[in-house]
Amino acid sequence: MESLNSSELLDVARDLVAALESNDEHEAQIHLADLTQAQESDLFHEVGTLTRELHESLNNFNVDPKLINMAQHDMPDTRARLNYVINTTEEAAHNTLGLIDKTLPLSDSLKDTAQKIEDSWHRFRMREMGVDEFRSLSSEIESYLPKVKTQADQIHENLSEMTLAQGFQDLTGQVIRQVISLVEEVENNLVELVKIAGKHQAESNKDGNKADLIKAEGPQIDNTKANVVNNQDEVDDLLSSLGF
Amino acid sequence: MKILVVDDFSTMRRIIKNLLRDLGFTNTTEADDGLTAMPILQAGGIDFLVTDWNMPGMQGIDLLKAVRADENLSHLPVLMVTAETKREQIIEAAQAGVNGYIVKPFTAGTLKDKIDKIFERIDAG
Numbered sequence: 001m002e003s004l005n006s007s008e009l010l011d012v013a014r015d016l017v018a019a020l021e022s023n024d025e026h027e028a029q030i031h032l033a034d035l036t037q038a039q040e041s042d043l044f045h046e047v048g049t050l051t052r053e054l055h056e057s058l059n060n061f062n063v064d065p066k067l068i069n070m071a072q073h074d075m076p077d078t079r080a081r082l083n084y085v086i087n088t089t090e091e092a093a094h095n096t097l098g099l100i101d102k103t104l105p106l107s108d109s110l111k112d113t114a115q116k117i118e119d120s121w122h123r124f125r126m127r128e129m130g131v132d133e134f135r136s137l138s139s140e141i142e143s144y145l146p147k148v149k150t151q152a153d154q155i156h157e158n159l160s161e162m163t164l165a166q167g168f169q170d171l172t173g174q175v176i177r178q179v180i181s182l183v184e185e186v187e188n189n190l191v192e193l194v195k196i197a198g199k200h201q202a203e204s205n206k207d208g209n210k211a212d213l214i215k216a217e218g219p220q221i222d223n224t225k226a227n228v229v230n231n232q233d234e235v236d237d238l239l240s241s242l243g244f
Numbered sequence: 245m246k247i248l249v250v251d252d253f254s255t256m257r258r259i260i261k262n263l264l265r266d267l268g269f270t271n272t273t274e275a276d277d278g279l280t281a282m283p284i285l286q287a288g289g290i291d292f293l294v295t296d297w298n299m300p301g302m303q304g305i306d307l308l309k310a311v312r313a314d315e316n317l318s319h320l321p322v323l324m325v326t327a328e329t330k331r332e333q334i335i336e337a338a339q340a341g342v343n344g345y346i347v348k349p350f351t352a353g354t355l356k357d358k359i360d361k362i363f364e365r366i367d368a369g
Contacts, residue, residue, distance in 0.1 A: 089255075090253065090254065090255050093255035093258070093259075094254075094255060094258070097255070097258055097259070097262065210332070213330065213332035213333075214305065214330070214332050214333050214336045216297050216298035216303055216305075216328055216333075217298070217328065217330070218298050218327050218328075219327040219329075219348070220327075220329050220330070223329075227330050227331045227332060228329050228330055228331070229329045229330075229331060229334065229347065230329070231347070232346065232347055232350065232354050235329075235334055235345050235346075235347055238331060238334050238335070239334065239338055239345060242335065242338045244338060
């Protein structure tokens with residue numbers, strides 16, 4: 001039965017009242033059934049529409065190949081990319097630290113020998129040096145000069161390698177950009193999903209509870225947040241305000 | 245003076261160990277989270293603990309609380325070196341009994357400064 005407009009409803013209601021007043025039970029039952037049916041019909045219609053909409057939305061969502069691809073391929077791929085970032089940066093840091101370990105003894109030994117020769121040279125200038133000692137100083141200088149060249153070359157080479165090791169920034173930066181764009185895509189699809197489900201995004205709890213507030217988050221990307229300190233001085237100020 | 249350095253990143257452990265070596269602390273050992281650090285601490289012989297906060301397994305804040313709760317370790321000096329910079333976290337660490345708090349990235353000077361301060365306070369106490 002089609003749903004009734006208000007004047008039709010009023011007519012049925014009047015007929016119902018008239019039938020009740022004239023004690024016509026059979027007629028009254030018929031009019032009452034008409035009213036109930038009209039209301040049920042509206043409800044069924046509404047539920048039917050909603051069901052069809054939900055069904056279509058879910059169908060559209062399921063068949064979106066981009067989303068399936070994202071879940072099956074892009075997400076595992078992203079994990080691999082992020083692991084790559086960890087491995088690459090770790091390798092670069094070790095590489096650089098290793099080169100520093102190799103370079104420091106070179107500059108230290110150059111300095112030590114230069115210091116020794118300088119002291120002897122000073123004694124020579126003050127005429128405090130015998131002939132034999134001068135001969136040994138002379139041969140020391142002779143072997144020191146090519147050593148300076150070889151070690152300076154080695155230091156130069158190590159520094160160049162350190163420069164090269166910084167290439168991780170370029171490599172990881174590119175990978176991280178790819179991850180950012182995937183995250184954006186996932187975010188957009190999640191927003192669509194929330195819309196389809198017909199729910200409103202819940203207002204995030206601004207206060208949060210204590211467990212959330214002290215949860216480890218790693219480096220803060222946005223230092224302008226009110227509850228984040230920006231440097232060691234602010235940490236020290238906060239701690240001294242607590243009696244440290 | 246034996247120092248335990250706890251961080252899940254081996255590069256950071258290496259950097260901290262190198263800086264400590266330059267400061268004259270050559271006797272160091274490592275762990276990669278609270279769970280591996282605790283048995284080392286309980287075995288004894290560690291005089292100073294340097295720990296990160298954000299680690300898989302057992303986090304630095306929980307390691308700090310476990311140390312303070314252990315009667316043999318409760319007085320061990322603990323220096324936190326972490327990228328965690330929220331005020332609530334620093335307050336939590338202070339209340340849990342941390343002796344110093346350094347935020348990453350940090351300098352050799354900051355590390356020296358905080359370690360010196362911790363020993364000054366221990367000597368004064």
